[in-house]
Amino acid sequence: MITDPRTTPNTATLTAVASAVRNNAAWCDAVCRSHGVPGAVEGGVWASPRRTPPLYPDAVTLSPDATPDDVLARIDVTSPGASVKDSFGTLDLSAAGFEVLFEARWIHRPAAESAPRGGGWEPVEGAGRLSAWEAAWSGDGESEGLFRPALFDDGAVFLAAKAEDRVTAGAVAFPAASVIGISNLFAADDDLDTAWSSCLDATARLWPGVPAVGYEHGDDLTAALRHGFAPVGPLRVWLRTDG
Incomplete structure (x- = not known):
């Protein structure tokens, strides 16, 4: 062939x-x-x-x-x-x-070559904060319990940006298959560029030298490509x- x-x-x-x-x-x-x-x-x-x-x-x-x-x-x-x-x-x-x-x-995004800036997004800890994260992610201020604390035990990290103790942006980072999967990225102000930049800085701090992966479409895909991702399939x- x-x-x-x-x-x-x-x-x-x-x-x-x-x-x-x-x-x-x-x-x-x-x-x-x-x-x-x-x-x-x-x-x-x-x-x-x-x-x-x-x-x-x-x-x-x-x-x-x-x-x-x-x-x-x-x-x-x-x-x-x-x-x-x-x-x-x-x-x-x-x-x-x-x-x-x-x-x-x-x-897919290769591991970052430059050192992360530090600060910015931080991991969510505890069931109560996870519920608040889900409420912000949902867009309607409600948490239906889709994401449960047992996910912490599997290595999932729920990253969040806060303003006056209110979650304003975030994403899920999940280590498996020698990469970090990034999903459920959101920003209350729809500023996807700042969200991607902050998310990738946080994952580089937590998992230095590890590539990031995920899947996106539409405007979310366009934003991810602006931040070093390449479409692979x-x-x-x-x-x-x-x-």
Whole structure:
């Protein structure tokens, strides 16, 4: 088979994608376990046979060779609401009643070469402060208990900026697969550039010499690229709407 070197991912890109995918699957697994929902890896797929917490997928593909059957056989498809993170954008789940919810790009940022500035965002500690962080992240000032204190035990760090003891910006940083996964980044004033700069400074302080990964789309992706991330691969999230 003849491949076009301009479109064929190189080894470094494939490694970056694999790290981002594995890190994200580990984070999804941690969130689900914190809610008492078990998941397991089999056949190139992480999946839970029970419906997972809101905003988190029932399955995450870990290999581009995973098939629809590998995924659908391991999740609950008896009712609407099942979701699948198609980590390589290779699946077609439309015949099973799924629709594409959104498409995004995995992103990777090499470890920072310059020393972090210090100060700025700090880790949240304790259940009460975690609830306040979630209330700020939600945008409506409410905490539904999606993020639970058990996540601290799995190594999750909830970073926050504060003004007069009020959380004004933040993100989740999760170490796994030899990288730091950054997700759920937000800023009350919509200043994504300051948020990314502060977040990356904090992660460089906490995990010096470790690359950062994640996935974004739209304006959030554009902002991340301005701060040293590179897009390394596509993904899709599928949602089952057919009952």
